[in-house]
Amino acid sequence: MSIDVYIKDILEPEVLPWIQRGDDFVLKEDRDGAHGTSSQNKVRTWKKNNNLKFFFNNSQSPDLAPIENCWQPVKSYVRKFNHWDPEDCKELAQEYWYHGLKQSIINRWIDSMPQRLKYVIEGEGRMTAW
Numbered sequence: 001m002s003i004d005v006y007i008k009d010i011l012e013p014e015v016l017p018w019i020q021r022g023d024d025f026v027l028k029e030d031r032d033g034a035h036g037t038s039s040q041n042k043v044r045t046w047k048k049n050n051n052l053k054f055f056f057n058n059s060q061s062p063d064l065a066p067i068e069n070c071w072q073p074v075k076s077y078v079r080k081f082n083h084w085d086p087e088d089c090k091e092l093a094q095e096y097w098y099h100g101l102k103q104s105i106i107n108r109w110i111d112s113m114p115q116r117l118k119y120v121i122e123g124e125g126r127m128t129a130w
Contacts, residue, residue, distance in 0.1 A: 003042050006034040011046055019050050027054040030065060064120065066109035073101055 018025060029035040036043025037056065047054060057065055077096040078089060119128040 001032065001034040003034050003036070006036075006043060007046055011043070011050075011052075015052065016050060019052060025053070027052060028057050028065075029054060030068075031056050064116065066106070066113065069109045070097075070101060070106065073105075 015027065031037050034043065035056070036047060038044070046052075074093050074096050077100060078092045081088075081092055116128065120126075
């Protein structure tokens, strides 16, 4: 995802309405470059101009970011096919994302957060089995 896409497709239509409503939240992001990890770029400026509170989580940490668990099933599905063309690969990933990845599985990963946090605390911040 590019910086421009993140602003146009995520921040403006999805996050800005929460800010404008006065919702009290902090946006948790991984360290994807499109999230504005450098101190001087369009995303950082957008966040500052819109008073968005945010923090960067440990990148690619399935311990504290359940979304990371979602990528492995998609990758496994796509690998079953010959997908040398980028568009074919994208279509296969979307096919699994929309039809193969069940909301009940995602809900289990989210519901596991209290236990994950407990494991991280007990492990003094080291990676867990997640």
